[in-house]
Amino acid sequence: DFLRALEEVHPLFGVSEEDLERCVEGGIIHFSPHIDKILQNGRDFINQVRTNSTPLLSVLLHGPRGSGKTALAAKIASESEFPFIRLVKPVDLVGMNEIQKIQHLSKIFTDAYKSPLNVLVLDNIELLVDWVPVGPRFSSAVLAAIKGLMENKPPKGRPLLILATTSERTVLQQLQLNFNMQIAVPNVNTQHELAHVMRESGAFADADVERAIGEIEQTTGRREIGVGISKVLLCVQTAMQSREDRTGRFAEVVSEAVAESVG
Amino acid sequence: DFLRALEEVHPLFGVSEEDLERCVEGGIIHFSPHIDKILQNGRDFINQVRTNSTPLLSVLLHGPRGSGKTALAAKIASESEFPFIRLVKPVDLVGMNEIQKIQHLSKIFTDAYKSPLNVLVLDNIELLVDWVPVGPRFSSAVLAAIKGLMENKPPKGRPLLILATTSERTVLQQLQLNFNMQIAVPNVNTQHELAHVMRESGAFADADVERAIGEIEQTTGRREIGVGISKVLLCVQTAMQSREDRTGRFAEVVSEAVAESVG
Amino acid sequence: DFLRALEEVHPLFGVSEEDLERCVEGGIIHFSPHIDKILQNGRDFINQVRTNSTPLLSVLLHGPRGSGKTALAAKIASESEFPFIRLVKPVDLVGMNEIQKIQHLSKIFTDAYKSPLNVLVLDNIELLVDWVPVGPRFSSAVLAAIKGLMENKPPKGRPLLILATTSERTVLQQLQLNFNMQIAVPNVNTQHELAHVMRESGAFADADVERAIGEIEQTTGRREIGVGISKVLLCVQTAMQSREDRTGRFAEVVSEAVAESVG
Amino acid sequence: DFLRALEEVHPLFGVSEEDLERCVEGGIIHFSPHIDKILQNGRDFINQVRTNSTPLLSVLLHGPRGSGKTALAAKIASESEFPFIRLVKPVDLVGMNEIQKIQHLSKIFTDAYKSPLNVLVLDNIELLVDWVPVGPRFSSAVLAAIKGLMENKPPKGRPLLILATTSERTVLQQLQLNFNMQIAVPNVNTQHELAHVMRESGAFADADVERAIGEIEQTTGRREIGVGISKVLLCVQTAMQSREDRTGRFAEVVSEAVAESVG
Amino acid sequence: DFLRALEEVHPLFGVSEEDLERCVEGGIIHFSPHIDKILQNGRDFINQVRTNSTPLLSVLLHGPRGSGKTALAAKIASESEFPFIRLVKPVDLVGMNEIQKIQHLSKIFTDAYKSPLNVLVLDNIELLVDWVPVGPRFSSAVLAAIKGLMENKPPKGRPLLILATTSERTVLQQLQLNFNMQIAVPNVNTQHELAHVMRESGAFADADVERAIGEIEQTTGRREIGVGISKVLLCVQTAMQSREDRTGRFAEVVSEAVAESVG
Amino acid sequence: DFLRALEEVHPLFGVSEEDLERCVEGGIIHFSPHIDKILQNGRDFINQVRTNSTPLLSVLLHGPRGSGKTALAAKIASESEFPFIRLVKPVDLVGMNEIQKIQHLSKIFTDAYKSPLNVLVLDNIELLVDWVPVGPRFSSAVLAAIKGLMENKPPKGRPLLILATTSERTVLQQLQLNFNMQIAVPNVNTQHELAHVMRESGAFADADVERAIGEIEQTTGRREIGVGISKVLLCVQTAMQSREDRTGRFAEVVSEAVAESVG
Ligand SMILES: Nc1ncnc2c1ncn2[C@@H]1O[C@H](COP(=O)(O)OP(=O)(O)OP(=O)(O)O)[C@@H](O)[C@H]1O
Ligand SMILES: Nc1ncnc2c1ncn2[C@@H]1O[C@H](COP(=O)(O)OP(=O)(O)OP(=O)(O)O)[C@@H](O)[C@H]1O
Ligand SMILES: Nc1ncnc2c1ncn2[C@@H]1O[C@H](COP(=O)(O)OP(=O)(O)OP(=O)(O)O)[C@@H](O)[C@H]1O
Ligand SMILES: Nc1ncnc2c1ncn2[C@@H]1O[C@H](COP(=O)(O)OP(=O)(O)OP(=O)(O)O)[C@@H](O)[C@H]1O
Ligand SMILES: Nc1ncnc2c1ncn2[C@@H]1O[C@H](COP(=O)(O)OP(=O)(O)OP(=O)(O)O)[C@@H](O)[C@H]1O
Ligand SMILES: Nc1ncnc2c1ncn2[C@@H]1O[C@H](COP(=O)(O)OP(=O)(O)OP(=O)(O)O)[C@@H](O)[C@H]1O
Ligand SMILES: [Mg+2]
Ligand SMILES: [Mg+2]
Ligand SMILES: [Mg+2]
Ligand SMILES: [Mg+2]
Ligand SMILES: [Mg+2]
Ligand SMILES: [Mg+2]
Known part of the structure; x- marks a missing residue:
């Protein structure tokens, strides 16, 4: 009944596909060549995974608060038209205890492994591990789970692109939460x-x-x-x-x- | 039964509408032009949300203890005549454990999302996250929940104005509990x-x-x-x-x- | 059954009215004019609440260990002849966990709100929040509860005088446990x-x-x-x-x- | 059933009267006038309580490890021939959690209050509060319980003498565990x-x-x-x-x- | 039912033999004489255990991230053709609590003791003890279990080779997690x-x-x-x-x- | 059922008498006169307990890792031919929680008290109290239990020799885990x-x-x-x-x- 109980864990808020759309409600304004390059890189990653040349690729979009990280990740993910696209954001885990969060995240990965092509967007990944700046504190159990899940090679024929966003890149480095690729998202600077x-x-x-x-x-x-x-x-x-x-x-x-x- | 148990969580003290009135029992004395400006700003925020031009707006009223933050927030909220107005104050959470607090707060947000126009007053928000000055300590789980709930975009057509009060503004900054707007409430100074x-x-x-x-x-x-x-x-x-x-x-x-x- | 269980929480030791009397067993010796002034102040507070001019008044009696704080608070309370007088002391909470302590304290306040005139004596209030000098440690949950209960305005027509005692006044200041009035209780000095x-x-x-x-x-x-x-x-x-x-x-x-x- | 469960808590090792005797198995050698004075003081305390002139008296025997504190306390207690004599020592609490320890200690006090004349020996009282030198650590819940129990006035006609021993007197001072009287137990020095x-x-x-x-x-x-x-x-x-x-x-x-x- | 419950603990992800193969998917390129020496050492350890001259041998492969530690350990283990070969990696423990992790690890050792010749690969052993760099933190219970299991002599006729990998060798030294032999795995350096x-x-x-x-x-x-x-x-x-x-x-x-x- | 549950706690690994033998599998080589002296001391302790001249004697064998402490303790114990000889080592406690460990250790002592002559070998006693060097951390509950058990006088006619080993003597001193006698076990030095x-x-x-x-x-x-x-x-x-x-x-x-x- 422990396992059954775990299966019954549902996020408080839905994770329907319209979530992705809402993230780019403000559109994408190409105010700098960096924006184009980021989107081009995104398309490259999608192809690299689609051709299964790299069965597991993790990419971090980092930048100041409000610089458009989530919108860009959502854009890249939705343009892939992969059969499995999933956005995971901190509020999804509200009200869960550590075990439930880990089970929730594990289930998302195992769900992905049922589909031939997958993109996961892990939004504000530092908050997914319950990081708070004072202390600092975080959930080492959820961190270990995300680390384990992100480094675990998918089953044959189930390539996976992980797009994570953060405004706390140095925190991730301190937590040794590593990524294969990193992309800087800029502010409107000039x-x-x-x-x-x-x-x-x-x-x-x-x-x-x-x-x-x-x-x-x-x-x-x-x-x-x-x-x-x-x-x-x-x-x-x-x-x-x-x-x-x-x-x-x-x-x-x-x-x-x-x-x-x-x- | 975990979910059922959670639904059964009730605050120890009522949260009826007369709560709001009791907060302005002492009336509002316009002893300084700041008071008028604060109330005008409040009316502007109400309109901005009413017209759905900004579907989610969070405003922090900060100032010394007893400067009238709660009274002013209650005044602005009750003048809006929005169908859903809710005051959340620390004593409401007394006797709940972390999970229950989070569930209680989540329910208030989901209740709000059933109404077309909403104001939430989060009174002494630093105490809502169980902050105490010695240590310092706070509940990182409740903090994460409030952060997640406050940054989560409401469903279409459910605009929400969040009015929070605090006498510990720097604490909120340290906790990275961010707001779209901030208003200073002054003492009687001259x-x-x-x-x-x-x-x-x-x-x-x-x-x-x-x-x-x-x-x-x-x-x-x-x-x-x-x-x-x-x-x-x-x-x-x-x-x-x-x-x-x-x-x-x-x-x-x-x-x-x-x-x-x-x- | 969580609620039922909570209702079943009883203090290990009785809280009958004879408790108050036992606190002044040694009588009150008027060895200094301060003693008379303290008792006069006490009578004033009682009247201020009796006339409902201030529906909630919290007073702290602070002084060195054994200076007579408890005896004086008990004296003031018992002279009021209010229908609801209650002494809460640390040993009452022995054997309870945090939730039970909070529930016990909450119940005392809600019991008070059923009576038209109320005095609560919170004896050694720093110990009620489980404060111990080494660390230092304390129960932030019980602290938050007491803070919330002490600042929560009573229902209409249920004025309440809170008399608290402490020999650790600076601790209360650090914990931001505030009172409307403070009275110093002196040693026998000359x-x-x-x-x-x-x-x-x-x-x-x-x-x-x-x-x-x-x-x-x-x-x-x-x-x-x-x-x-x-x-x-x-x-x-x-x-x-x-x-x-x-x-x-x-x-x-x-x-x-x-x-x-x-x- | 919480209360019933608590009543069922029994120490792992018996606390029969032969415990007291075993503490003085080595006899009492009057190697110094201090020894005679300690025993005389002990008899005085016994009389003071017997005549009910002081209904609650707490005495601390402190000294280096192995200096004979327990033997002397046991000697004083057994010579009193009070109807209720009880020795409480750390091993009695082994295997209990905090709540059970507190309940066990509370029960000893309430048992005492059924007898007209009582002596309690709290042996190595710093260990009774789970104190360990590294950290340092201790159980603040058990400490609060012992403090509360030791300062709680017995019911009318149930005078109580508390004899505590410790080789960590400064620890007790830091923990603000206070006694009415203190007696130093010496080593064999000359x-x-x-x-x-x-x-x-x-x-x-x-x-x-x-x-x-x-x-x-x-x-x-x-x-x-x-x-x-x-x-x-x-x-x-x-x-x-x-x-x-x-x-x-x-x-x-x-x-x-x-x-x-x-x- | 505690024991039954423990037996029911299963890792979230399978630990089938194809796991080992996936670790050497990229093959072994002999880019340096060190690689040959490491593999030769590995064969020697296998023989030493096979001949039961040392019934328990623990070997640590340490080196920078991505230097090939896991691939080499998997290669050595699979070449042994021992009847019991088992790879344990951090993601296997995701979603388990401390007790479950310890039980899971214990079961792997007791399973091994049923076979006449055994190799265990403990991959990223610092993560198996829940180590995270910030704090730093780790599970002292799981650490104690692994230490105890690794130093416990196998039953007669059940020799065991333990191959552990880590990129945090100094951490293991600080945790006093000791090995009989250590092998450095190099980067591509020239x-x-x-x-x-x-x-x-x-x-x-x-x-x-x-x-x-x-x-x-x-x-x-x-x-x-x-x-x-x-x-x-x-x-x-x-x-x-x-x-x-x-x-x-x-x-x-x-x-x-x-x-x-x-x- | 709490007590019943506790009785059901069994170590993961057997503690049969062959454990003792396996500890001296490598024999005892008399490479230094210290070795002879240690064994002679051991025989003296055995006699001292056998004649009941000291009903409780605790001896610590301390020395560098691998210096032969366990082998020597096992040798002394097995040569005593006492009816009750028991080896307790850290792996025996793997998978137990604090309460279970304490219960397990308590049971070993109470088992011993049923036999007329007893030797207990507490191997790597610092690990029995869950000590880990980083932090440092340890279980203060298990420490208190072992301390209490080791200082508790056996019942009449049940003399007990405790042989403990450690490579962390200063840790034991810091934890105030005291012994009646101490023996240094040397390395092969010349x-x-x-x-x-x-x-x-x-x-x-x-x-x-x-x-x-x-x-x-x-x-x-x-x-x-x-x-x-x-x-x-x-x-x-x-x-x-x-x-x-x-x-x-x-x-x-x-x-x-x-x-x-x-x-
Ligand atoms: N070039 C652009 N890049 C990204 N977002 C853009 C761009 N142009 C317009 N936008 C709009 O700007 C907003 C960017 O907000 P978004 O939430 O993605 O930022 P963020 O960096 O994820 O913020 P946070 O740090 O709070 O997570 C979105 O509404 C998006 O539609
Ligand atoms: N201009 C004013 N602004 C605010 N409150 C006023 C004003 N004039 C009179 N009041 C009265 O003053 C009191 C202000 O108290 P209030 O509890 O709102 O202060 P606060 O800043 O929220 O205190 P705290 O820091 O304790 O939360 C209320 O009774 C209110 O009716
Ligand atoms: N003027 C006085 N004021 C207070 N108490 C007096 C006075 N005269 C005599 N007493 C007696 O002195 C004793 C005072 O003790 P009391 O427990 O009230 O002190 P306290 O300050 O509360 O001590 P603690 O710090 O331990 O709580 C009581 O027995 C009381 O009857
Ligand atoms: N004058 C004396 N005072 C106390 N004990 C004495 C005296 N003469 C002989 N003894 C014997 O000495 C022993 C004293 O040991 P005891 O356990 O009482 O010391 P302790 O100070 O309580 O030690 P610990 O610090 O370990 O608790 C007892 O066996 C006691 O019978
Ligand atoms: N000489 C070699 N040694 C090891 N691996 C090699 C070698 N040549 C090719 N490889 C390939 O290189 C990869 C090494 O990756 P591996 O995961 O084993 O590194 P790692 O050191 O365990 O990394 P991490 O620190 O992340 O655990 C494997 O795919 C392996 O097949
Ligand atoms: N003189 C000796 N003293 C002790 N052990 C000896 C001696 N001669 C040979 N031996 C053998 O040496 C080995 C000593 O290992 P043992 O595990 O007892 O050391 P240890 O000090 O307990 O190590 P650890 O610090 O890891 O607990 C045993 O196999 C023992 O049979
Ligand atoms: Mg974002
Ligand atoms: Mg306010
Ligand atoms: Mg007092
Ligand atoms: Mg003693
Ligand atoms: Mg590896
Ligand atoms: Mg050993």
Whole structure:
């Protein structure tokens, strides 16, 4: 009945395929050549696994909070059109104890091994091992399980691509949670990139873009932006709420974000 | 029966709507323009969520103990007239173990997702994660749950505003418990503001107000007050108990509070 | 059956009303004006709650070990003649686990809320949270429960006065266990106060009192006493056991206590 | 059934009255006036409790390992001829968990409260609270229980004398485990005292005694002995095993013990 | 039923004999005389146990990650053709609690003792004791079990060779997990060795080999390689994916690996 | 059923009398006068207990790993021909939890108390208390149990000799695990002693012995050996496997062991 009990463990929140879509709701804006390269790399990994030349490949997308790691991983995974695609995120494990988490993760791997081509997205993998910055603490049992599962060679003919994301890369190194490949996901870093995003959003005229950029530089006293795409898009949204000077409001909130990222 | 058991978990104390009202029993005194701005911001957040332009918005009200954080959050929430408004406070979780707390919190979120418009007030959120200053200690499991729940995008058409309060903002930063917006709630800081509260209380004549202010400055040797609105109102109450010199008694107890806040 | 089990939790030792009386068995000797002031303050608190002007008032009596904190709190509580008076002391929780302790404490509060006027005496509150000086250690779960229960506003018309005692005030500050009011309980500090206690005890003639005081000063080389009323009364008892020189014996044992308190 | 289960807890080893006797199997040798004073003090405590002038008296016998603390406590207790005498020693708690230990100790106190006159001997009280020197560690739950039980006033007419022993007095102070009275138990410290023990043993002629003392001084290069009575008696036993020079053998093994106690 | 429950513990993943084969899927390339010596030593150990001259022999293969420890241990074990050969690897213990892990490991040893000749491969033995680098942490219960099992002499006529692998040799020393013999497994360290691997792979012409070596030296600025055979073989695979300049691609990815190993 | 369950606890591996014999399989080589003295001491302890002059005697054999502690303890125990002889070693406790270990150990003592003459061998006693060097960690519950059991006087007429072994003497001192007597077990330390072992082994001619000694001195550059008898005998075994120069091979492997012991 221990085993039966374990089988009965269900995540509190669904893991349906629409999860993947929701991760790229904000679309993918090609604000920098890095974005294209990341997606190209992703397609290469997919092919490498599809041809079974490497039956097990683990890739880590790392970068600042809100830089778009999850969206990019989801994009790569969904474009693969592999029969088994699964997104695992921290909230899925909420309310489980260590044993249940391990059983849940194990089941995802064994489910994958029933399909001929597989992609797993392990989102915010540092939180999957219950890592918290104070202490620091983490679940060494879940860590050992993920490590064991990630290094265990799949059965013949069941190649598996693992895409993991993290904003705590050094933590993973300290935990010796290793990956075959690593990809850095950048912030919106230059004025040029910011302008690109503004234009793509369709919410600003060219003059607005220039004015906003100028105001941000003046307010913050610096040309570097260093804000995640996720926050930039939120700033656009916020600015749109303004009934008067949307461009001014955009410059204002982006400036705050720039200041915060420096501070 | 594990799941059934979890469903049976009830807080020791009720969470009825009158809870919200009790939080603003002392009313809201507009002793400073900050108060108006906080309430305006609150109305903006409500609208932003109501129009579904941002389906998930988390706001932190932080400030010294007794500065009125809970009252302001309750005010904003109850003015929204959203169909689902819920106040979660530490005593609600008393007597539960970690799993039960997580289950209780999860249920509140899933309950919210059944309603088209939602506000959650997470009061003293640092205590919700069982934080205690010595050690320091906290429940990393409950922290992970709250983090996961707070960052999990609501289902389509179920926008959610989260209002959290804390007097331990740096703790939240250390725990990487992040919010989209932050609002500082101030103490009663100036003589002018204190005079405002005294007058609003209807318990003092104008001459009394001036005399009290003068005596406080003389006793404490300083013009800054730096006492929470909650304590100031208690001082009014205490003074009212005095059968003789209410103004003098008020000056006395406020002076003690000023000294304590400096000490 | 979890709830049922919890209801079945009973303290190992009775908590009948005679408990309160036993705490003041040694009577209250008014050896210093502080004692009168403390009792007056106590009566004021009782009235403040009785008139419902403050529905929840928490007061901490702090002072050295044996200074009479428990006796004074018991005195104030029993003089109130409130329908619900309850003394909670560490030994009541012996043999309970954390959950049972929390449940026991919660039940005391909910019991109180059934009565129109309530006093709770939380004796040695630092031990109620399982505090031990080495480590230091304490039960953060019980601490959180007591904190939550003490800050939770009572239902309408159920005003509550909480009288807590401690000889570890700085510990409570570190644990952020806050009170609305604090009262310091003093030792028997001066020769004058010691003489007062000796006379009140009816065991010594006036000449004896003077002689004892003189011998103590000579033996210890200091005029300050700094011994708790509880220990002084024990010294009287011990001296009474002597079949010969009771005064000399009293001076001897008090001198030892003075030396120990300095050491 | 929780309570029933607790009642069923029995110590692994019997606690019959013959336990007390076995503690003084080696007799009491009056090798120093301190021994007489300790026994006299013990009789005084017994009387003080017997006359109910002090209904609760706790006394700590502290001293080096093997100095005779347990034997003296057992002697005092058995001479009292009180109807309830109970020896509690660490091995009695072996195999119990914290709850069972606390229940076991609580039961001993409640058993005592059924008798009109009581002595409890808490042997090696630091081990009763599971103290171990590395860490250091101890059971804060059992500590809290013993503290609570030891400070809890007995019911009317059930006076109780608690005799505790320890070779770790500073540990008890750190744990704030307090006693009303403290008695130091000494080692066999002088040549004179050692000679006394040798003679009392009936195993050595006067010349042997002198020779042994001389050889010990020569071997160790010091006049101080500093060895527990328990070890000295073992040395006598060992020497008796020797078929040849018993005095020489005695000097040899005592010298080793002296060296060890210095080292 | 405790025992029955323990017997029912099964690893999440099978431990069939094909496990051993999968470990040497990449073959054994004799890129250095060390490889031959390791295999010869392995054969010697097998014989020593086969002749029962040493009924219990434990050997540790240690070296950098990916240096081929598992492949070599599997090779030695499978060449023995002993009736009982068993590979134990960390993922086998995933989802078990401490007791179950210990029971699982114990059962493997007792199973072995039913066969006349036995080899056990304990792969990544530091992970078998749940070691994680942060803290550091490990399961002292499983460690004690493995230590006890590894030092326990087999029954008569049941000689046992234990081959353990680790990339954390100093950890094992700190844990006092001792072995009778230790063998160091090297990386591909020299240009000569790298050339050997390239040629053996059959994927490069002699001119390609020379060119690649030259490019790697130029890119990295160093003649030492210091990359595990496992990574080198992955580089070959990756290069084969390239449709154009496979040699250049090989040089590129090996150079990255060299840089990483130095970094 | 708690007690019943405890009674059902059985060690994973048998503890039959042949265990003792297996410990001295390598025989006892009298390579040094210390060996004779240790065995003579052992016989004395046996007699001392047999005559009931000391009803409880605990002896610690301490020395470097592999120095022969277990073999000597087993030899002494088996020569006693006492009706109850029991060897307790760490692997016996594998798979038990703390309570079960304590129960297992308690049962061994109570079993002993049914026999008129008893020897217990507690092998590697530091591991019996679950000590691990990192942390360091140990089971304070099992430690307390062993301490309590070892200091508990046996019932009348059930004298008990406890022989414990350890290679971690300072650990035992830190844990305050005390013994009545201590015996140091030496390594094979001198060339003379090594020669003795070689000759006794019957595998080398006198010339071989001299040559080996010479080569070892030359290789290691030192005259001291400092290798446990256990390792020396393994070196003999290994050398015997060599088909050519057994003496040279012996010198080689002993030299390695010498170097390692110095290192
Ligand atoms: N080039 C881009 N790359 C990634 N995301 C993009 C890009 N352009 C637009 N987006 C949008 O930006 C958002 C990126 O947020 P996302 O949650 O993926 O960031 P993240 O790095 O995973 O954040 P976190 O650190 O909180 O996990 C998504 O809504 C995505 O649709
Ligand atoms: N401008 C104001 N802002 C907030 N509260 C006010 C204001 N004016 C009056 N009050 C009253 O002051 C009290 C504020 O107490 P409240 O419990 O909200 O403070 P808090 O900051 O949440 O305290 P704590 O740090 O203990 O949680 C309430 O009774 C409220 O009705
Ligand atoms: N003025 C006084 N104030 C308090 N207690 C007094 C006074 N006069 C006499 N007593 C007697 O002194 C004793 C005080 O002991 P009490 O246990 O109350 O001290 P305490 O400070 O609570 O000690 P502890 O720190 O151990 O809790 C009581 O027996 C009480 O009757
Ligand atoms: N004057 C004495 N005082 C105490 N014990 C004595 C005296 N004379 C002889 N003895 C004998 O010496 C022994 C003292 O040992 P005991 O176990 O009481 O010492 P202990 O201080 O309790 O040791 P431990 O520190 O190990 O608990 C007993 O056998 C006792 O009969
Ligand atoms: N000479 C060799 N020695 C070992 N492995 C070799 C050799 N030649 C080729 N190989 C192949 O290289 C790979 C070595 O990987 P392996 O997993 O054994 O390394 P490892 O040191 O155990 O790695 P890890 O540190 O991750 O456990 C295997 O696929 C093996 O077939
Ligand atoms: N003089 C001797 N003393 C002890 N053992 C000897 C002696 N001569 C030969 N031997 C053999 O040497 C071996 C000693 O190994 P043993 O396991 O007793 O050492 P140990 O000190 O207990 O090791 P460990 O520290 O690993 O417990 C045994 O096989 C024993 O038969
Ligand atoms: Mg993300
Ligand atoms: Mg608040
Ligand atoms: Mg008190
Ligand atoms: Mg003792
Ligand atoms: Mg490996
Ligand atoms: Mg041994």
